Amino acid sequence: MAPGFVSDPIFFTASALVLALALVRLFAKTWERRRSRKYHPVAGTVLNQLLNFGRLHHYMTDLAGRHRTYRLLGPLRSEVYTSDPANVEYMLKTNFENYGKGWHNYTILKDLLGDGIFAVDGDKWRQQRKVSSYEFSTKVLRDFSSVVFQRNVAKLANILSEAASANQIVDIQDLFMKSTLDSIFKVAFGVELDSMCGTSEEGAEFSRAFDDASAMTLWRYVDVSWKIKKFLNIGSEAALKKNVRIIDNFVYKLIRRKIEQMHNSTDNTSMKKEDILSRFLQVTETDQTYLRDIILNFIIAGKDTTAATLSWFIYMLCKHPTIQEKVAREVKQMSNVKEISDFSSCAASMGEEALEKMHYLHATITETLRLYPALPVDAKICFSDDVFPDGFNVREGDMVSFQPYAMGRMKFIWGDDAEDFRPERWLDSNGVFQPESPFKFTAFQAGPRICLGKEFAYRQMKIFSAVLLSCFTFKLADAKKPVNYRTMINLHIDGGLPVSITRRYES
Numbered sequence: 001m002a003p004g005f006v007s008d009p010i011f012f013t014a015s016a017l018v019l020a021l022a023l024v025r026l027f028a029k030t031w032e033r034r035r036s037r038k039y040h041p042v043a044g045t046v047l048n049q050l051l052n053f054g055r056l057h058h059y060m061t062d063l064a065g066r067h068r069t070y071r072l073l074g075p076l077r078s079e080v081y082t083s084d085p086a087n088v089e090y091m092l093k094t095n096f097e098n099y100g101k102g103w104h105n106y107t108i109l110k111d112l113l114g115d116g117i118f119a120v121d122g123d124k125w126r127q128q129r130k131v132s133s134y135e136f137s138t139k140v141l142r143d144f145s146s147v148v149f150q151r152n153v154a155k156l157a158n159i160l161s162e163a164a165s166a167n168q169i170v171d172i173q174d175l176f177m178k179s180t181l182d183s184i185f186k187v188a189f190g191v192e193l194d195s196m197c198g199t200s201e202e203g204a205e206f207s208r209a210f211d212d213a214s215a216m217t218l219w220r221y222v223d224v225s226w227k228i229k230k231f232l233n234i235g236s237e238a239a240l241k242k243n244v245r246i247i248d249n250f251v252y253k254l255i256r257r258k259i260e261q262m263h264n265s266t267d268n269t270s271m272k273k274e275d276i277l278s279r280f281l282q283v284t285e286t287d288q289t290y291l292r293d294i295i296l297n298f299i300i301a302g303k304d305t306t307a308a309t310l311s312w313f314i315y316m317l318c319k320h321p322t323i324q325e326k327v328a329r330e331v332k333q334m335s336n337v338k339e340i341s342d343f344s345s346c347a348a349s350m351g352e353e354a355l356e357k358m359h360y361l362h363a364t365i366t367e368t369l370r371l372y373p374a375l376p377v378d379a380k381i382c383f384s385d386d387v388f389p390d391g392f393n394v395r396e397g398d399m400v401s402f403q404p405y406a407m408g409r410m411k412f413i414w415g416d417d418a419e420d421f422r423p424e425r426w427l428d429s430n431g432v433f434q435p436e437s438p439f440k441f442t443a444f445q446a447g448p449r450i451c452l453g454k455e456f457a458y459r460q461m462k463i464f465s466a467v468l469l470s471c472f473t474f475k476l477a478d479a480k481k482p483v484n485y486r487t488m489i490n491l492h493i494d495g496g497l498p499v500s501i502t503r504r505y506e507s
Ligand code: HEM
Pocket: 117, 118, 129, 132, 184, 298, 301, 302, 303, 305, 306, 309, 369, 373, 374, 375, 378, 379, 442, 443, 444, 445, 448, 449, 450, 451, 452, 453, 454, 456, 457
């Protein structure tokens, strides 16, 4: 037999030994590396979130006060929560590609939001972002939406004026929800819903179903048994399914009507440019499910966020009457409204030029968003092992969230008066608004996925508040009743905001 290495027992044993040693060293090194990795402190478990569900953001703020970044352990994954601006910048911008909605968020959000911009990553996101950003930057949309906001706030002022005459208490949050729903429907889909004046029972049913479905979708983040419930069609999942059916019926009807209008229109070119839905219809007319998803995402973006912020804004002004007066004085001065003859002409005086001069109003809205951000927590999934700027590791599959609500209350970010409502913190010595880093003031997110409707939202909120504060003063109907949020995707006031209204003008 020819001498062969394999048949030599000494050589064989030596090779096996070397290989075994190399494997042991590799294993030891990997183990050592793993062991020496530092992870953010564990502050509790997701069970604690469940137990604190009704006061979830208070609970998370308490934890953030103890650890800038912390972990909560869960049965399936670890959850990392950060309020550190350096970490936020890293995940939203520096290493953007490594943090996204991921499969986890997608499965939770899918039943309500489908494949809409809020739920997806990658090409689906890029395509919707591109078309929507173009639409939002056009002057046509800006001018058209301002007119819609002015018309809707004039309607709202009429309702409030009647309530003032009758000494009636109104739920201002409910009215804001309806008027912003009307506005977004008109701007995005060219449809007059008129839910504010109550002419559409169907619209009211849709709005209710949408709110409930949004609360049940958020519940999935803390309810580990949601998939079983969905399979068995029981409890919150059965209710979610029912609400989604109401939403779908409404939206599909809207899409079919729009397609019909487009087909019947003789002047097809102008028809196609009219609203955001028409624009998307040009891209993907046949896929109605995809259109349904796009629509619902715009509704959730445009309705709840703005209405909730306006409600907290009025709440803050009721708690701080001197600030309410100061805003009203600035609005009067900058808009040149001498007396209120009718609400439509008052609204028409809130043009872009006048609004731009209202720095104190801008600061007061921004201060509201600092303490009451419409999206209190924002979760991403980490796609591969990573190290945050604070030196701690995050693992592939971890859910990583930044927390606008908790961040707005952190002394290490805003100073000792972090919890005080103080619009002046946003103004320089000449009273000019000074923006903050979006990684510190995270209400609109930051980086490539920063809110697309930020300018749109500010314009709507400024037009609404300028008109309402020119015409009325607001007081809490019951100053002793505690005001809290309802835990859901957006930060709504639980049970609404009942206020009494007095006219600022002679009737
Ligand atoms: C006070 C009002 C608003 C606030 C605080 C706000 C905040 C936010 C936040 C935090 C995100 C990131 C959400 C995520 O992680 O997916 C976002 C995204 C977005 N917002 Fe807003 N938003 C407001 C109003 C609006 C309005 C009025 C519109 C449009 C009508 C709008 C359109 C969008 C869109 C399309 C996105 C998705 C961007 C993307 O993923 O690329 N937002 N907004």
